[in-house]
Amino acid sequence: MATIPLTVRGAERLQAELHRLKHVERPAVINAIAEARAQGDLSENxxxxxxxxxxxxxxxxxGELDGTLSNAQLIDPASxxxxxxxxxxxxxxxxxxxSGDKVTYQIVGDIxxxxxANLISVSSPVARALIGKYEGDVVTVRAPSGEREYEILSIKYA
Known part of the structure; x- marks a missing residue:
């Protein structure tokens, strides 16, 4: 399996979800199954x-989270x-x-x-247009609705 790029914060969120599933959701559903079994006939339960x-x-x-985290390549933009x-x-x-509309995005992995939450995939049209550009550059994004031009106002690595 190929490596999966993840931000450190994204990996922490996935680990928190995995912990919740293993230690809260899984035991709760096991108890629900046991209670339902105790009611008798399972064919119409x-x-x-x-x-x-x-x-x-x-x-x-x-399983999906375990696989993703085991193949993750953690990337800290600050480093x-x-x-x-x-x-x-x-x-x-x-x-x-x-339009003059301003928006802030963080470029993250697909997963x-x-x-x-303004987290856009590195493979999205907007991210692909932005990668490698500098503050002040104007980029053209080819989207289904047509071409749009954006100016890069600021870049942060946190």
């Missing part, structure tokens, strides 16, 4: 079926000699030159991307 389904989801997610360029893990403030 909706609680048992729901608990087993939940257990399957939890075990799948635990990268970026020479002022946009790199993986950088937090970049950009301005849409047409930790969350647009609601």
């Amino acid at each position: 909706a609680e048992y079926d729901a608990a087993r389904e939940r257990q399957g989801f939890i075990e799948f997610r635990i 990268i000699d970026a020479d002022g360029r946009v790199v993986f893990g950088a937090t970049v403030e950009i301005e849409d030159l047409e 930790e991307a969350d647009i609601r």
Whole structure:
């Protein structure tokens, strides 16, 4: 399996989720299965079926997180000699030159991307356009809605 780039903060979030699944969710679903079994006939026991389904989801997610974390390449943007360029893990403030809207994104690995938290995947069109550029540069992003131009206002490595 190939290495998976992760920010240190992203890896910490995944480890916290893994810990919660193993030490809170898994024991809770095991108890729910035991309680549902105690009710008798399992063939028409909706609680048992729901608990087993939940257990399957939890075990799948635990395996997925274990695999991701074991193949993770942790990247701390503060320790990268970026020479002022946009790199993986950088937090970049950009301005849409047409609308004047400003937005700040952190460029992260695919697994930790969350647009609601302004974490964009390194493989997204915006991140690909920003990587390697400097503060003050204007980049063109080819998106499904057409081309957009953005100016890089600031770059932080935290």
